[in-house]
Amino acid sequence: MSLRILVVDDSRLARMSVAKALTASHPDWERLEAANADEAIGIVKGNPVDIALVDFNMPGRDGLELAAELRELAPRMPVAVVSANHQDEVLRRARNVGATFLVKPLTQKAIDDFLTEAVARLEAQN
Amino acid sequence: MTSGVPRLNALQLDALSELVNLGVSRAAASLHEMIGHQVVLSVPNVGLVSHKQAVSMVENRDVRQFIAVRESFEGPIAGRALLIFPNANGIELVRALTGGHLTLDEIIEFEQEALAETGNIILNGCLATIANMLWCSLRTSIPEVLHGSGETLFNAGITEGTDDLVLLLYITFAVHERDITGYIALLMDTSSVISLVKLLNQFIERSAGAGELQPHA
Numbered sequence: 001m002s003l004r005i006l007v008v009d010d011s012r013l014a015r016m017s018v019a020k021a022l023t024a025s026h027p028d029w030e031r032l033e034a035a036n037a038d039e040a041i042g043i044v045k046g047n048p049v050d051i052a053l054v055d056f057n058m059p060g061r062d063g064l065e066l067a068a069e070l071r072e073l074a075p076r077m078p079v080a081v082v083s084a085n086h087q088d089e090v091l092r093r094a095r096n097v098g099a100t101f102l103v104k105p106l107t108q109k110a111i112d113d114f115l116t117e118a119v120a121r122l123e124a125q126n
Numbered sequence: 127m128t129s130g131v132p133r134l135n136a137l138q139l140d141a142l143s144e145l146v147n148l149g150v151s152r153a154a155a156s157l158h159e160m161i162g163h164q165v166v167l168s169v170p171n172v173g174l175v176s177h178k179q180a181v182s183m184v185e186n187r188d189v190r191q192f193i194a195v196r197e198s199f200e201g202p203i204a205g206r207a208l209l210i211f212p213n214a215n216g217i218e219l220v221r222a223l224t225g226g227h228l229t230l231d232e233i234i235e236f237e238q239e240a241l242a243e244t245g246n247i248i249l250n251g252c253l254a255t256i257a258n259m260l261w262c263s264l265r266t267s268i269p270e271v272l273h274g275s276g277e278t279l280f281n282a283g284i285t286e287g288t289d290d291l292v293l294l295l296y297i298t299f300a301v302h303e304r305d306i307t308g309y310i311a312l313l314m315d316t317s318s319v320i321s322l323v324k325l326l327n328q329f330i331e332r333s334a335g336a337g338e339l340q341p342h343a
Contacts, residue, residue, distance in 0.1 A: 011243035012236070013223065057246055059268050084156065084250035089263040104247050105159050 001119060004030045004048065008040040008066065009055035009082070014104070018053060021111045037061035037069070044073055051118045053111075054099075056083030056090065064090070067099040076125050078118035082106060134319075138326045139172055145259050145329070146170045146295045149252035150310055154299060156251050160244065161222040164302040171296040174316070180294045181276040184210060184309055194272045194279045195245020199253055201264040202321045205293075205314035207249040208279060215306050216241060222304050242269045252310065260325040261332075280313065293319055 003026070007018045015033050022031055032049065034040040037060055043049065052070055056063035063081045070079050081094045084104040094101040100117075102110050134142065147170050154165040171183070184192070191213040198206050211219065220233045220240045228236065246269040257264040272279055280292075295312040314322065 011239060013240045013243040057250065057266065057268060084247040085254045085266060086251070087254040087257045087263060105156050107159065
């Protein structure tokens with residue numbers, strides 16, 4: 001199953017790190033990148049996206065606001081909010097918008113586990 | 127200058143050191159994951175000091191210019207968190223983060239961005255641990271990269287007339303097999319200390335029971 005995944009992070013280093021992990025586990029997937037919420041919304045409106053990985057701490061709208069918007073635009077799309085800010089409050093807000101919370105720095109295992117679960121959810125919907 | 131500023135007793139200082147230690151240990155584990163080398167931490171230093179003393183704790187005879195990532199935090203307690211390196215360590219850190227794939231020109235171009243993200247991960251991890259342990263919620267700002275002397279780093283963003291005393295939580299770290307040393311500092315204005323004392327007392331009560339609480343020393 002070849003999918004399109006959107007990676008949203010204002011940091012190039014963070015996007016590079018996700019790209020490395022994705023290349024290792026899903027080299028055939030198409031990766032789209034955005035540096036902020038507006039770019040991400042523009043991409044999702046123009047192209048169907050299957051899965052999104054969204055940084056929390058970004059200039060402009062934060063990752064939780066973006067996750068809520070993405071869930072409204074594409075309610076079946078699995079979304080993960082990624083942050084080193086693992087405060088209980090942030091985790092609760094992520095759950096409330098229906099997003100998975102992943103702790104930064106992302107490990108290969110954390111990304112793989114999220115993607116495996118996301119693919120299972122997408123397959124169950126088809 | 128210290129009138130009206132509550133002092134922390136030995137147990138409160140100990141609890142604060144423990145919280146900072148937990149936060150920074152988690153941050154060190156993150157840094158270790160990012161660069162693949164062991165990160166060694168010092169015992170935390172916690173105290174109410176003047177800005178001048180805070181600067182002198184960071185500066186020494188050999189190193190007077192620094193590069194730092196700063197994030198502000200707000201909530202029941204407010205202040206600034208800084209990840210500070212001697213200026214020369216910036217490039218070495220980016221080299222370690224990127225695994226030696228980039229040329230020196232690319233590293234120099236990338237330095238600012240890579241430091242901001244590294245600082246964001248370390249400082250947010252540290253602040254989030256502290257917030258969770260204190261059962262409070264802190265809002266953190268976007269990271270900002272600063273260059274300059276210790277004085278520049280500690281005084282940037284301070285409004286004139288602000289109380290000269292700060293609560294300084296300070297820890298040094300070193301990366302094995304890499305020439306990288308740095309400091310993590312949390313600065314809180316004295317207006318936050320009253321809230322902090324209350325949160326620390328609740329934390330001590332949860333951890334050790336109400337019988338451990340003592341009047342201020």
